[in-house]
Amino acid sequence: MRRLNASGRRGVFAIVAVVLVAAMLVCDVAVGLGRLIDVAHSGANGTAPAVIAHRGDARAPENSLAAIRGADAIGADYAEIDIRLTADGEPVVFHDRATGRLSAAGRNVIVSRTRLRQLQRMTMRQNGQNYRIPTLYQALRAAQGTRGHLGLLLHVKTDDRHARTVADTVIRSVEAARFTNNLMIMSTSREALVVFKQREPNWRIGLCASGEPQLTGWDIRDLRTRLLDRLARGGRTGRGGRSGGKHGGDGADGGGTHGDVARGGDWNGHELPMDFVVVRAREATRTFLREARRHDVPVYVGAVNDARTARSFIKQGAAGFLGEDVEQLRRAAGEYALA
Template sequence: MNDNLSPTILLIFLLVAIISTQSEKPISNRPFPYKIIAHRGASLYAPEHTSAAIEKAIKMNADYVEVDVQLSKDGHPVLFHDLMLDRTTNGTGPIYKQTLNELKKLDAGNWFHPSFYGQKILTLSEALERYQSQIRFLIEIKNPEMYPSIEKQLAKTLTKAVPKSNLNDIIIQSFDLDTVKRLSKMIPQLQTGLICNIHSEISQQEILKWAKHFDYVNPYFLTVNERLVNVLQQTGIKTFPWVIYHPETALKMFSYGVDGIITNDPLLKYTLPTNIQLNHNKETKSFKYHQQEDENLNNWSSFLKKIIRNCIDLLSRSH
């Protein structure tokens, strides 16, 4: 890398730090007709799956936090996306080869920015006990083929950490249909979701089959169109496409009639026009959901993020 770009790198780190510390009070809680699901927490602003990311999602008024769950070597459900520890911690190797005690010694924040040094890998139990009263959980069972006992461990954790009357607030999802069905049999109160593979083309017959078992079908956003959403809704299935990065994509998804979006940026809804007219299913949704202070926040956040993207583009062209 060119040494002359070091000021650019420093600028990126500075802007990330500014964004990550802005707005310590909750963002305005004005009505918004679609659910916002914070992908691994507010992972644009804080290291994914950490307390910092979940707390920022709460402050940014996300409706759900989406978390990935795997098992430690000694069988504890932990929040972690990758099979390997290397990308988001100072550890190495597969997560399933480390005990919970060993995982807790790792740093899970410094990779994102030094200001997050000291953030730890969370257990599912810790996350639920700390945050379930403030935000709902969309839990993805990650790599179930690696963990034969994961459904039993999740059932044990959920029944212990979540009051029975609140279990219906939890959505369990996976790419694996049978994994979700097994856990649903153990805890029937749970809502269930199927994630569609990134390359899948979804047929109407498949959707009708899924309707018997799932409350949600959550597809990769490039596979979503109005016909698909209409068929899902006709069978009583809701949908949260993933992962939405840009306002234009969010508007397109909303125009199809989706129930919400999964995004790294819970503030995305504040980047949309103040007046939106969306037509689907022969109905029109019109809403005005934020006022000047929200627009000021959005303008500042968008300005900083544009600078970061430009800096990253400059760095990528230097290689």
């Protein structure tokens, strides 16, 4: 083979360099498009989905200080804990209305009718471990002391009638603990959402709609049902038609512009604030997630405990998951972050 002279070699090198640069540009464009597609699918504005340990680390007693510390150790972004008021108005971390399921001695007293001192004298037991019911303040301090600065999702258990009292006590505990970690608050009480947002407009306040997705005020009926509904009422299927609910248009088939329904519609004369919503896995249907995207409201799905299900919800736009198998959820979220 004839050897190339110096000029020829320089020409070959130049061609190779151009080809390599072009290949790198193509790869960059492909990666960029992939990330854009991921962002379009994400309900968390392109961030990795949040992993929330349901009632803390499942290896420890639920809602205990050990469960909170353990949630950080196993890689959760947040621990979800339940908040109730005692008879003397102290917020404690306990899921059930009464103590019977967890009381080591089998004592069954109603939390809201028992004073804090009495509750904390009782021994609770789960997963072979004894523990005491912690106050919200103790839980906040435990999360603050974790290496990963674990966030907390507070599930505030209240009805509308007591929403203002409960909100005030929760806010006082957060302020007393000077909690600077990530904080989210949710409740099934829509009055509580309004009160919390009035008191603390910069906090992330969400609706716990588990078992009751209609609390959102969104039209989450099946698309076919809505179309038949409209045809039965005169065939108004064009833009701006109503779906029959007092909360506004339907959104999935062009009935009403974005913003016709503000977050969750009216609640006692107020706009219902929802920075996020939590629903059960079976309620996180494509229709529901589509409505959530229309209202720009992130959706957290629970309980999810396997990576395959988590991946499916990520593709549909879920912002995160509540579950007990944090390792599985962490794996799915990590795959998204590396995509």
